[in-house]
Amino acid sequence: MTATAGPLLEVRDLHMTFGGIRAVQGISFQVAEGETLGLIGPNGAGKTTVFNMIMAELRPTSGEIWFRGENITRVPTYERVKRGIARTYQVPQPFGEMSVGANIRVGMAPDDIWKLVSEGADHAAEADIGRSVGFSDEQIDMLPSELAMGDLRRLEMARNVAVSPTLLLLDEVFAGLTLREIGQISELLVEKKRKDGLTYIIVSHDLRALAPLVDRVIVMSFGEIIAEGTFDDVVRDEAVRDAYLGQ
Amino acid sequence: MAIDRETLRYLGWWLAFGVLMCLLPFVVGTGTLRILIFAHFLAMFAMSWDFLSGRTGYISFGHPFLIGIAGYTTAILSFRFDVPIYYSIPAAIVATMVGGTLFFLPALRIRGTYFALVTLAFMEILYQLTKVVAPKITGGTRGMSGLESIVTGAVNNYYLSFGIMFVTGVVLWLLIRTRLGIALSAIRMNEEAVRSTGHNTTKLKLFAFTVSAAVSGIGGAFYVHYIGSIAPRGMFEINFLFTILVAALLGGAETIIGPIMGAYFLTVLLEYLRPVMPGMERYLLYGAIALVLYVVRPEGIYSIIADAGRKVQEWRR
Amino acid sequence: MALQILIQGFVLSGLYALIAVGFTMIFSVGRVLNLAYGVYIMLGGYIYYAALQGAGLPVFASFILAILAGVTFGLLTYLLLVRRLEDNPIAVEISTLILAVVMQALIVVIFGAAPKTMWPVIRGVLRFEGISVTMNILLATGVSWVVLGGLMAFVRYTHLGRAIRAVSMDRKGAVISGIEPSFISMVTWALSGAFGAIAGVFFATFTQLDSHMWVFPLIISVAVVIVGGIGSIVGSLIAAHIIGFVETITTTMIAAELRGVSTMLLIILVLLIRPKGLFGRAEL
Numbered sequence A: 001m002t003a004t005a006g007p008l009l010e011v012r013d014l015h016m017t018f019g020g021i022r023a024v025q026g027i028s029f030q031v032a033e034g035e036t037l038g039l040i041g042p043n044g045a046g047k048t049t050v051f052n053m054i055m056a057e058l059r060p061t062s063g064e065i066w067f068r069g070e071n072i073t074r075v076p077t078y079e080r081v082k083r084g085i086a087r088t089y090q091v092p093q094p095f096g097e098m099s100v101g102a103n104i105r106v107g108m109a110p111d112d113i114w115k116l117v118s119e120g121a122d123h124a125a126e127a128d129i130g131r132s133v134g135f136s137d138e139q140i141d142m143l144p145s146e147l148a149m150g151d152l153r154r155l156e157m158a159r160n161v162a163v164s165p166t167l168l169l170l171d172e173v174f175a176g177l178t179l180r181e182i183g184q185i186s187e188l189l190v191e192k193k194r195k196d197g198l199t200y201i202i203v204s205h206d207l208r209a210l211a212p213l214v215d216r217v218i219v220m221s222f223g224e225i226i227a228e229g230t231f232d233d234v235v236r237d238e239a240v241r242d243a244y245l246g247q
Numbered sequence B: 001m002a003i004d005r006e007t008l009r010y011l012g013w014w015l016a017f018g019v020l021m022c023l024l025p026f027v028v029g030t031g032t033l034r035i036l037i038f039a040h041f042l043a044m045f046a047m048s049w050d051f052l053s054g055r056t057g058y059i060s061f062g063h064p065f066l067i068g069i070a071g072y073t074t075a076i077l078s079f080r081f082d083v084p085i086y087y088s089i090p091a092a093i094v095a096t097m098v099g100g101t102l103f104f105l106p107a108l109r110i111r112g113t114y115f116a117l118v119t120l121a122f123m124e125i126l127y128q129l130t131k132v133v134a135p136k137i138t139g140g141t142r143g144m145s146g147l148e149s150i151v152t153g154a155v156n157n158y159y160l161s162f163g164i165m166f167v168t169g170v171v172l173w174l175l176i177r178t179r180l181g182i183a184l185s186a187i188r189m190n191e192e193a194v195r196s197t198g199h200n201t202t203k204l205k206l207f208a209f210t211v212s213a214a215v216s217g218i219g220g221a222f223y224v225h226y227i228g229s230i231a232p233r234g235m236f237e238i239n240f241l242f243t244i245l246v247a248a249l250l251g252g253a254e255t256i257i258g259p260i261m262g263a264y265f266l267t268v269l270l271e272y273l274r275p276v277m278p279g280m281e282r283y284l285l286y287g288a289i290a291l292v293l294y295v296v297r298p299e300g301i302y303s304i305i306a307d308a309g310r311k312v313q314e315w316r317r
Numbered sequence C: 001m002a003l004q005i006l007i008q009g010f011v012l013s014g015l016y017a018l019i020a021v022g023f024t025m026i027f028s029v030g031r032v033l034n035l036a037y038g039v040y041i042m043l044g045g046y047i048y049y050a051a052l053q054g055a056g057l058p059v060f061a062s063f064i065l066a067i068l069a070g071v072t073f074g075l076l077t078y079l080l081l082v083r084r085l086e087d088n089p090i091a092v093e094i095s096t097l098i099l100a101v102v103m104q105a106l107i108v109v110i111f112g113a114a115p116k117t118m119w120p121v122i123r124g125v126l127r128f129e130g131i132s133v134t135m136n137i138l139l140a141t142g143v144s145w146v147v148l149g150g151l152m153a154f155v156r157y158t159h160l161g162r163a164i165r166a167v168s169m170d171r172k173g174a175v176i177s178g179i180e181p182s183f184i185s186m187v188t189w190a191l192s193g194a195f196g197a198i199a200g201v202f203f204a205t206f207t208q209l210d211s212h213m214w215v216f217p218l219i220i221s222v223a224v225v226i227v228g229g230i231g232s233i234v235g236s237l238i239a240a241h242i243i244g245f246v247e248t249i250t251t252t253m254i255a256a257e258l259r260g261v262s263t264m265l266l267i268i269l270v271l272l273i274r275p276k277g278l279f280g281r282a283e284l
């Protein structure tokens, strides 16, 4: 890991407006390397939109995004991935007509047409990644349509692991999962962090599942940050309670 | 290139197909050969369409635009300016690849239905323009005829057209078996997710568009020298687009073998129906067949045969 | 010159609006492009011709027959093809294109390949300041306004119309209105067939009948959808006028042969600058 004095990721005064809807209005925060940040807030607060901007899937109306001391506001998605940022989607986005293994293969494939043509796939490495997120060997050959929600979230994790990120953005990772699956995914997150020193930003509605994972929490409501601190501090905050009850 | 055992086995099939087709002139008459020559050109166009649309999901309704660029470039150069065809044909292929990047520009912003329509618009524009702009050079509505031919006689043309198609087919087939092929298919399934796994999809799409255009260019350039004439009507027509599309879809998009089979099937079917149905009835019939097949079995003939093969194997066990 | 452009532009735009309305309807409600739409136009023209000039029926009866043919064929397209593929717009597009070519072949088989000239629906020429306009094309413009006005009233003031509009804005809309969504689709396709046939009669009297005549109206319809965006009748109307006037100006001031080119360039330009159309609401 390269040692940087500053934060790993910093967003400065991000705004995003869709037509008349001001989805994000002046968000600023930092994440240190190795930290796990929780991002919570009622539906429509703008959490996914913040992720979309960090991944350059949306261009912010205004504001800046810095990664490892570099201003990446104008850097396209695939370059951000190469710099070490990856994400999962609230609704998993697998390549629907491809096996789990092939999905991972796309993640592992280099962004270089010549290498894509000249170098074959490393099936052993694909299987390793698949196993590392908890897939069985039979599941590697399955299609996404044959998988349960928990496995689809696993598949997104696997595809992300394949690009070797340092910062992973996890959007509603626990949504639609059974209690058992929540336990498994939590374990997986802890394990990956211990082994690879990943930094996480986790969006979740399931506060109980989120609590043991996070070092710090940011609460968003109507596109603004309304509270920030440790999990315990934040859930006791008046404004946060209002925001959730008002929902 | 990773040549694994499976690839080798399939290459064996390709080889067998090649040998068989090379022996054909000893068995059948020139009439049949002439029919098959058309099938080979149609297969080129269908493979080109398939590489772009079947892979990336950017449906082109404008392939005649690409083929037309190739045809007109080599026709004008050789016919009007006496450029030897061994220069005019490569020039035509390069021009088509440039045309392919024109196609590519809208693909930066739009996809799906709208992309298909823009490509259709490209085709219509070229249709109108060849009629009115510089008719002294393009030949206007009547086009040009009496173009130089590359080789003479049905047998020679048969080998030439088959050779082009066979080499193109094998190259494209090898290409889609690599990780590049997988990445292009992933674009069809979810382009945003391909970007977020660290791929420059613009670059990938540009590659697919250029390869597709090159194949159309090769096919188009050789085609006009084979038939010896070119005119806007016949070239930039929805009927032509329809034939290409149906060949690719009938055979089964996405397989390279599918479009080739589709082309053979269509051409042979059309020819053998000619005595029974001399006019448009043939289009009526094959359109209807294509439609029913497409609605009932969108994966195409190839999948039907592959399925049947699997069933036979199971039954033997 | 200016007056001529003005009159020709309005007349042409009226015809284009009439041509496009049935097509945009399907697109707003079902979010699919019906590339067989041009066939309704062709069918309308040919059936009218066969009834009037072939069987010698009166104008009114011929018109009704043409409309019935359009309605029937619209419904058939939906029931046999589109409904089976509805979750896949690309498949609908490809299969309706194939259908169009099949119908083109059928027309040749039945009526022959030679173009046919149709009598105007009404005769006479209106002369004004040295400019002459046929009564027939004026009637077409008039019919276009009546049809569009009627459609707007239908969509606004009837329960069924409001349900159709609700679906075009949001697919869940139909559930709220309590009307079966598949019924709404069928009504839309039937109407689309009817409008196509009406437009076809006028379009055919304006040009002539031949088996390729479905292509041009289809392109105009597509252009209207692209320029106007979807979901608004007024938006389509304005788009039809933009296209009609751009075409008139190009043909009278630059060169008559560039008729189609201007429309195509307009499509490409709008798609590149404003992919959602000038007045569009929903994206695709």
Ligand SMILES: Nc1ncnc2c1ncn2[C@@H]1O[C@H](COP(=O)(O)OP(=O)(O)O)[C@@H](O)[C@H]1O
Pocket: A018, A021, A022, A023, A041, A042, A043, A044, A045, A046, A047, A048, A049, A050
């Ligand atoms: N692409 C978009 N176009 C228009 N509005 C959007 C878009 N994406 C999000 N929004 C709006 O922005 C707001 C924030 O949405 P989102 O970021 O998804 O919230 P969260 O993830 O916190 O539930 C919502 O009001 C949503 O409707």
Ligand SMILES: [Mg+2]
Pocket: A047, A048, A049, A090
């Ligand atoms: Mg969200």
